[in-house]
Amino acid sequence: MxxxxxxxxxxxxxxxxxxxxxxxxxxxxxxxxxxxxxxxxxxxxxxxxxxxxxxxxxxxxxxxxxxxxxxxxxxxxxxxxxxxxxxxxxxxxxxxxxxxxxxxxxxxxxxxxxxxxxxxxxxxxEPPAERRSKLKNRVYDPSGNNPVAPHRIDHVQIWDPDGLECAEWIRDELGFQVQEYYDEADGSRWGTFLSACEAKIDIAVVQSEHEDDLPALHHVAYAVDSPNDLFEAHNAMNEHGVPVDGIGQHGISRGEFMYARDPISGHRVEFNTGSYLTLDPHWEPIAWEAGDISDGDDHQWIGGIDSLERVHY
Amino acid sequence: MxxxxxxxxxxxxxxxxxxxxxxxxxxxxxxxxxxxxxxxxxxxxxxxxxxxxxxxxxxxxxxxxxxxxxxxxxxxxxxxxxxxxxxxxxxxxxxxxxxxxxxxxxxxxxxxxxxxxxxxxxxxxEPPAERRSKLKNRVYDPSGNNPVAPHRIDHVQIWDPDGLECAEWIRDELGFQVQEYYDEADGSRWGTFLSACEAKIDIAVVQSEHEDDLPALHHVAYAVDSPNDLFEAHNAMNEHGVPVDGIGQHGISRGEFMYARDPISGHRVEFNTGSYLTLDPHWEPIAWEAGDISDGDDHQWIGGIDSLERVHY
Amino acid sequence: MxxxxxxxxxxxxxxxxxxxxxxxxxxxxxxxxxxxxxxxxxxxxxxxxxxxxxxxxxxxxxxxxxxxxxxxxxxxxxxxxxxxxxxxxxxxxxxxxxxxxxxxxxxxxxxxxxxxxxxxxxxxxEPPAERRSKLKNRVYDPSGNNPVAPHRIDHVQIWDPDGLECAEWIRDELGFQVQEYYDEADGSRWGTFLSACEAKIDIAVVQSEHEDDLPALHHVAYAVDSPNDLFEAHNAMNEHGVPVDGIGQHGISRGEFMYARDPISGHRVEFNTGSYLTLDPHWEPIAWEAGDISDGDDHQWIGGIDSLERVHY
Amino acid sequence: MxxxxxxxxxxxxxxxxxxxxxxxxxxxxxxxxxxxxxxxxxxxxxxxxxxxxxxxxxxxxxxxxxxxxxxxxxxxxxxxxxxxxxxxxxxxxxxxxxxxxxxxxxxxxxxxxxxxxxxxxxxxxEPPAERRSKLKNRVYDPSGNNPVAPHRIDHVQIWDPDGLECAEWIRDELGFQVQEYYDEADGSRWGTFLSACEAKIDIAVVQSEHEDDLPALHHVAYAVDSPNDLFEAHNAMNEHGVPVDGIGQHGISRGEFMYARDPISGHRVEFNTGSYLTLDPHWEPIAWEAGDISDGDDHQWIGGIDSLERVHY
Structure with missing residues (x-):
């Protein structure tokens, strides 16, 4: 096996x-x-x-x-x-x-x-005693620190000059399941969204604009509870003077998002919520085509993303 | 009196x-x-x-x-x-x-x-009996119809070629209270936000771009409960094929918004939530200056608005 | 295998x-x-x-x-x-x-x-065309029908006169994973919470009060998005004149809940949100003991449940 | 005047x-x-x-x-x-x-x-510089301190052995407006809900159980944004080991609530959200009668309140 x-x-x-x-x-x-x-x-x-x-x-x-x-x-x-x-x-x-x-x-x-x-x-x-939650199935006391603290790592998005090949390698060699993918009008694969755990998307592999672009990380996503939390987190980022790159909802994955970037390094975090679980043992990948999501050219269902900056290896 | x-x-x-x-x-x-x-x-x-x-x-x-x-x-x-x-x-x-x-x-x-x-x-x-809420202080049963139905009219925004003069007339002749205003770098007044009821903003008077622009209505705002509802309403507008003009949060008023437009008439509705009450009998208008809100050039704190279309008298 | x-x-x-x-x-x-x-x-x-x-x-x-x-x-x-x-x-x-x-x-x-x-x-x-969502990864248009409609089935809770034996059979013969369990002060097992999919709880097996109680279903749970939705759903149940059995949050699973019952049959639905995912391949069951959750005697963290009625096979 | x-x-x-x-x-x-x-x-x-x-x-x-x-x-x-x-x-x-x-x-x-x-x-x-919000119409940076911090004082509830007389004095001598009231089956006034600002309820005057009860304060209410926040605040109270007295929604005022008490003094705070504004210049008081709100005997629409403790002058 x-x-x-x-x-x-x-x-x-x-x-x-x-x-x-x-x-x-x-x-x-x-x-x-x-x-x-x-x-x-x-x-x-x-x-x-x-x-x-x-x-x-x-x-x-x-x-x-x-x-x-x-x-x-x-x-x-x-x-x-x-x-x-x-x-x-x-x-x-x-x-x-x-x-x-x-x-x-x-x-x-x-x-x-x-x-x-x-x-x-x-x-x-174990967390420090004064930060330990009173609930055994929770780690840190959520009221003890940062109002916008997300719960857990959710997924990563990487950019690759040959996004399709990269995604297929991950699927075939690591055994990931394809949850969704998006094909442009010319038939090229814009993005592939894969799952290691089979319950949700763990990695998005997106096509770079140029053939000679270096492989890159676009963001790491952490999960929050609701769109309310995205607005709260965005407010917090503004109060901290941290650059943000958009609030909205992806069509692919249906995930609601807010993006913020570390000013010194450019590393980007997505605050993420609202996606679905794939518990179906016979999941058929959602196949998007150009035009299926009409809100602008960045494939969003709600809102948009202002910056395509990413960080390389 | x-x-x-x-x-x-x-x-x-x-x-x-x-x-x-x-x-x-x-x-x-x-x-x-x-x-x-x-x-x-x-x-x-x-x-x-x-x-x-x-x-x-x-x-x-x-x-x-x-x-x-x-x-x-x-x-x-x-x-x-x-x-x-x-x-x-x-x-x-x-x-x-x-x-x-x-x-x-x-x-x-x-x-x-x-x-x-x-x-x-x-x-x-009275509403029709089958739509009447069981709560005496509620009008319609909120579970009986549209999932995104807002609660009540909140405010209007009008555009005027002499926004300052228009706002001052409303303040002086109708007795409205100025809640907030925003001055551009050249000292001109971009917008004045006034209250008839003194508890919240009832009308925003915004400067038109051009001197010969006609007086216009930019939107009528209806109140919803939370940012969650803005995302739900935006989803509903997308499902109905209705054009939308942005989701986010104003700096002025702190109101969180989602804009949608009637496709045939261009009349725009803002779904609105999150603003504050001014119960203070000695409210001093919030005086914004250019640069106080840095997110782009449309004076937003979160997100932005895609379209400036408006409807004339 | x-x-x-x-x-x-x-x-x-x-x-x-x-x-x-x-x-x-x-x-x-x-x-x-x-x-x-x-x-x-x-x-x-x-x-x-x-x-x-x-x-x-x-x-x-x-x-x-x-x-x-x-x-x-x-x-x-x-x-x-x-x-x-x-x-x-x-x-x-x-x-x-x-x-x-x-x-x-x-x-x-x-x-x-x-x-x-x-x-x-x-x-x-496929759903009827007029109810089909415009998003390919969504089934029904969520704005087209019931404001409180939950997303998907989440779990069932059954009652058994020998809850421990029943839970162990499910674990051993069907291969479920134990996510959490709760032992009373006398060492007896009050409840066992198991997962078929390993990502979340799929079934709760709870000890009946009496040895000669019949095996029963306490509720089937459907997932909603946030505590906001629990209040909305509770309002809707009240407006429909449907009996409700509590709103709050379980300590076990951390799930936030609202219970409602079909008046004619007594079948109970839980509207459910807020629980965690177990993506950890080495999950160790959360072991609760009497006194770990102090809010009353029904093991809740917030609120409580008014009725223990259940339906038999 | x-x-x-x-x-x-x-x-x-x-x-x-x-x-x-x-x-x-x-x-x-x-x-x-x-x-x-x-x-x-x-x-x-x-x-x-x-x-x-x-x-x-x-x-x-x-x-x-x-x-x-x-x-x-x-x-x-x-x-x-x-x-x-x-x-x-x-x-x-x-x-x-x-x-x-x-x-x-x-x-x-x-x-x-x-x-x-x-x-x-x-x-x-002014707040300390490091706690000042970047938004001119906000006082403290909401991301800088306590995740559950409410926004502003909302109302008080007092208990009086002659609640009707007390409420009428406040109405007649201080000029408050009656927003809602509730009469028991025997015609006695259980509670009167009055407004000083006319936009919302500022004080609830409730009938004591016994004629010789001392005048008392039941709670002071502070406003939060949504039911989500009530659950977060309740979680925080539990984590702090603070006693709580219920989560739910009042029928009167439609306010959603969570009650917590200072363990040493018994002073009670209500976290409160969801009520309506009365901007109507011709508001007619909502007149409740026994039986209008059916959820138990504490006049709640959702949930209930566990403790009637109050503090005297």
């Missing part, structure tokens, strides 16, 4: 100024700081049991280091490793706890240049 | 196709039809006791006929009439029930060409 | 008066009618692609007929059948389309007397 | 332990501390410009000191004073700034034993 990816775990980002990036990701967005090791800070959302869903490392420039995926079983890491070594990939082994809290892992560039990490286990540290 | 205006009552609109306009105002927006007389249909929102807050008349073109204001006391109509006749205004007397449900009224053009109506009383017809 | 259950599919209910029950499930709750065959009406929620998530059959009394579960693969039906026949269960085969829209299925009583159905496939009929 | 009350200003409360009461009113509820003078702390909500809407004084027991009402004009204080002196009331003059931030005022017991204060002006101190 093939090894499996269970879910999106985390993104590892680099920033030219760790302190300023923390004032975005911690102070403005409301992620909790779990641990600091050397020049790296590990953060998670208030509803997350696992050690981190985002890491920030100070470096000479803003870059994305890797996207971390948790395998279904711990031994799937070695089984994926065997398979990809046979295919000639150059794997880097990450020892247990080399990335704090994380079990043994592999990192490698997928054919289209994105750097993925596959790991099997992650520690679940 | 000077006669007083108590509140915004209604807007009277003309449309080239009554049936199509009803499919916007009734079917899509969710206003209730109270009465039809000849070529005019009278509508109100689900929480309104009074006979109508909007009328639609079939005519050769889309126009605004008048904006109706209810006086504090019925006798204020005659007192306003005396005052404005002395000032040389050309008043038209509207007999009781000539506009259905309405007591004696006057209509006239204010100096800047907008047509106002002042009336003192309005009937409060 | 063992056959698997993929998700909760539907509940089949009996009512002494089909028409009156429809005025609850269709008119008040907002489920859509898909098909009527003889004395049975098949309904689904506005976001559901599959043929039905609830059926209502006129009978001499209110009863629950069966709870339908969809297997991961169509062939899992036969594999489950082989297994349970070997174990001596008395299986009833349901031919394709005998239950409209449904593929081949088996029905049987589990050891604790609950009647389960396992089926592999279900048709996905 | 008669002197007028413009609005509810503040409540002055006494507590046996100031520090513990602050951990309720500031830490849990989210009111901002404006100033501390001797044993008194002055607080306001995040949207309030005026110096305080609540004060807490350490004393030997929990008591209510007075309810403060702002007059329409500063000179109305002296005009009310003349009138009430003529009527034989025993007035206490409060010098300007004797109650910090407040202009000259009078305090006196109304016939039914409630202690009212009438003041004309109140300072509007």
């Amino acid at each position: 093939a090894p499996e990816v269970a879910r999106l775990g985390h993104v590892s980002l680099e920033t030219p100024n760790l302190e300023e990036s923390l004032s975005f990701f911690h102070d403005a967005v409301g992620l909790e700081i779990v641990e600091s090791v050397d020049d790296t800070v590990f953060l998670r959302a208030v509803d997350e049991h696992d050690h981190h869903s985002l890491s920030l490392t100070e470096a000479d420039a803003a870059r994305i280091d890797h996207i971390g995926w948790q395998t279904a079983e711990p031994e799937d890491v070695r089984r994926f490793a065997e398979k990809f070594e046979q295919q000639g990939f150059d794997l880097t082994w990450i020892e247990e706890d080399e990335e704090p809290g994380q079990g043994e892992a592999i990192r490698f560039e997928i054919p289209n240049g994105h750097r993925f990490e596959l790991y099997g286990t992650m520690e679940k540290p | 000077a006669p007083e205006v108590a509140r915004l009552g209604h807007v009277s609109l003309e449309t080239p196709n009554l049936e199509e306009s009803l499919s916007f105002f009734h079917d899509a927006v969710g206003l209730e039809i109270v009465e039809s007389v000849d070529d005019t249909v009278f509508l109100r929102a689900v929480d309104e006791h009074d006979h109508h807050s909007l009328s639609l008349t079939e005519a050769d073109a889309a126009r605004i006929d008048h904006i109706g204001w209810q006086t504090a006391e019925p006798e204020d109509v005659r007192r306003f009439a005396e005052k404005f006749e002395q000032q040389g205004f050309d008043l038209t007397w509207i007999e009781e029930d000539e506009e259905p449900g309405q007591g004696e009224a006057i209509r006239f053009e204010i100096p800047n060409g907008h047509r106002f109506e002042l009336y003192g009383t309005m009937e409060k017809p | 063992a056959p698997e259950v993929a998700r909760l599919g539907h509940v089949s209910l009996e009512t002494p008066n089909l028409e009156e029950s429809l005025s609850f499930f269709h008119d008040a709750v907002g489920l859509e009618i898909v098909e009527s065959v003889d004395d049975t009406v098949f309904l689904r929620a506005v976001d559901e692609h599959d043929h039905h998530s609830l059926s209502l059959t006129e009978a001499d009394a209110a009863r629950i007929d069966h709870i339908g579960w969809q297997t991961a693969e169509p062939e899992d039906v036969r594999r489950f059948a082989e297994k349970f026949e070997q174990q001596g269960f008395d299986l009833t085969w349901i031919e394709e389309d005998e239950e409209p829209g449904q593929g081949e299925a088996i029905r049987f009583e589990i050891p604790n007397g609950h009647r389960f159905e396992l089926y592999g496939t279900m048709e996905k009929p | 008669a002197p007028e009350v413009a609005r509810l200003g503040h409540v002055s409360l006494e507590t046996p332990n100031l520090e513990e009461s602050l951990s309720f009113f500031h830490d849990a509820v989210g009111l901002e501390i404006v100033e501390s003078v001797d044993d008194t702390v002055f607080l306001r909500a995040v949207d309030e410009h005026d110096h305080h809407s609540l004060s807490l004084t350490e004393a030997d027991a929990a008591r209510i000191d007075h309810i403060g009402w702002q007059t329409a004009e500063p000179e109305d204080v002296r005009r009310f004073a003349e009138k009430f002196e003529q009527q034989g009331f025993d007035l206490t003059w409060i010098e300007e700034d004797e109650e910090p931030g407040q202009g000259e005022a009078i305090r006196f017991e109304i016939p039914n034993g409630h202690r009212f204060e009438l003041y004309g002006t109140m300072e509007k101190p």
